[in-house]
Amino acid sequence: MSLRISTKGRYGIRAVSRIAVERESLPVSLHTISREEHIPLHYLEQLLLRLRRKGLVSSIRGPKGGYVLNRRPDRISVAEILEALEGKLSMTDCLSRGECSLDKKCILNPFWARLNDRIQSDLDNITLEELVSGAWERKLKPAVHIKDPA
Amino acid sequence: MSLRISTKGRYGIRAVSRIAVERESLPVSLHTISREEHIPLHYLEQLLLRLRRKGLVSSIRGPKGGYVLNRRPDRISVAEILEALEGKLSMTDCLSRGECSLDKKCILNPFWARLNDRIQSDLDNITLEELVSGAWERKLKPAVHIKDPA
DNA sequence: ACTAAATCCGACTATTTTTGTCAAGTATAA
DNA sequence: TTATACTTGACAAAAATAGTCGGATTTAGT
Ligand code: FES
Ligand code: FES
Numbered sequence: 001m002s003l004r005i006s007t008k009g010r011y012g013i014r015a016v017s018r019i020a021v022e023r024e025s026l027p028v029s030l031h032t033i034s035r036e037e038h039i040p041l042h043y044l045e046q047l048l049l050r051l052r053r054k055g056l057v058s059s060i061r062g063p064k065g066g067y068v069l070n071r072r073p074d075r076i077s078v079a080e081i082l083e084a085l086e087g088k089l090s091m092t093d094c095l096s097r098g099e100c101s102l103d104k105k106c107i108l109n110p111f112w113a114r115l116n117d118r119i120q121s122d123l124d125n126i127t128l129e130e131l132v133s134g135a136w137e138r139k140l141k142p143a144v145h146i147k148d149p150a
Numbered sequence: 151m152s153l154r155i156s157t158k159g160r161y162g163i164r165a166v167s168r169i170a171v172e173r174e175s176l177p178v179s180l181h182t183i184s185r186e187e188h189i190p191l192h193y194l195e196q197l198l199l200r201l202r203r204k205g206l207v208s209s210i211r212g213p214k215g216g217y218v219l220n221r222r223p224d225r226i227s228v229a230e231i232l233e234a235l236e237g238k239l240s241m242t243d244c245l246s247r248g249e250c251s252l253d254k255k256c257i258l259n260p261f262w263a264r265l266n267d268r269i270q271s272d273l274d275n276i277t278l279e280e281l282v283s284g285a286w287e288r289k290l291k292p293a294v295h296i297k298d299p300a
Numbered sequence: 301a302c303t304a305a306a307t308c309c310g311a312c313t314a315t316t317t318t319t320g321t322c323a324a325g326t327a328t329a330a
Numbered sequence: 331t332t333a334t335a336c337t338t339g340a341c342a343a344a345a346a347t348a349g350t351c352g353g354a355t356t357t358a359g360t
Pocket of ligand 2: 010014242244245250254255256257258259
């Protein structure tokens with residue numbers, strides 16, 4: 001099944017969401033997130049590491065430590081989180097590496113690019129704040145299904 | 151990198167496109183497609199097999215044989231081809247299997263569903279005819295990037 | 301009837317990506 | 331000083347993807 005968001009991406013977004021809802025920017029520990037979100041502790045560890053290295057979260061060591069957001073939730077896009085975890089969005093290898101089994105890009109390439117842009121745009125336009133508050137629904141309109149008048 | 155279309159999907163769409171552009175619905179052989187599109191012959195074979203079983207193409211055996219479309223190109227959507235090859239589009243396991251490491255679906259589920267619908271809609275609305283003619287560009291508008299007025 | 305071109309089909313292997321696991325270390329609050 | 335919690339790199343298991351193979355069947359052309 002293609003066009004999937006891996007657990008890495010989902011776990012990561014759930015984790016950041018959990019940190020985001022913590023009031024007073026109290027640090028949230030891996031243990032807490034792991035327990036509440038049912039994410040394997042050591043796997044989660046890797047994900048938060050990436051997010052920290054990308055500057056999305058900061059860590060506080062020692063007892064009462066954990067992770068806090070580096071920016072306000074309304075300044076973090078879903079795209080950033082996903083990109084930190086899984087790399088830049090690229091639906092096909094021909095968009096990123098130019099690999100396509102063909103030497104030069106084929107006629108379909110602009111189609112992949114357009115599709116890619118549209119998804120990227122959706123992810124760019126939704127902030128972490130909107131994601132956890134549910135406000136994303138206003139921005140991300142339901143698709144209009146064009147019925148075939150056959 | 152997530153949200154990728156596998157080579158299976160791309161190879162398949164390229165193959166069907168190649169069959170679609172053949173005039174007079176002359177059958178196109180695996181050998182021809184493999185050579186022209188640089189797709190491994192025996193891999194391609196598997197893909198066309200799936201497409202045939204899903205009723206998108208028909209095969210003609212024996213010399214001068216090959217594959218032809220079962221329907222006019224303007225009656226086949228990109229979504230159908232992709233679905234025949236890779237199964238129904240489902241961005242996350244929580245949409246299809248309900249798996250999420252959580253017992254019940256979390257607050258993010260409707261977001262995944264909406265995103266999924268929007269992509270599905272794009273793929274549904276483009277026909278094979280539009281794909282090979284380039285007419286898809288009119289339907290699939292470029293994403294409008296909302297700039298942050300910070 | 302024979303031959304060569306072509307699909308059919310299942311099983312198998314290889315490669316890559318995803319999804320974890322582990323162990324030894326560092327920092328710090330109480 | 332101790333227990334809590336992050337840090338880091340290496341490793342391992344599992345799943346998905348990508349590709350291969352061998353033998354069978356069908357059929358146009360001669
Ligand atoms: S499918 Fe990659 S450039 Fe055509
Ligand atoms: S991430 Fe799957 S339901 Fe929440």
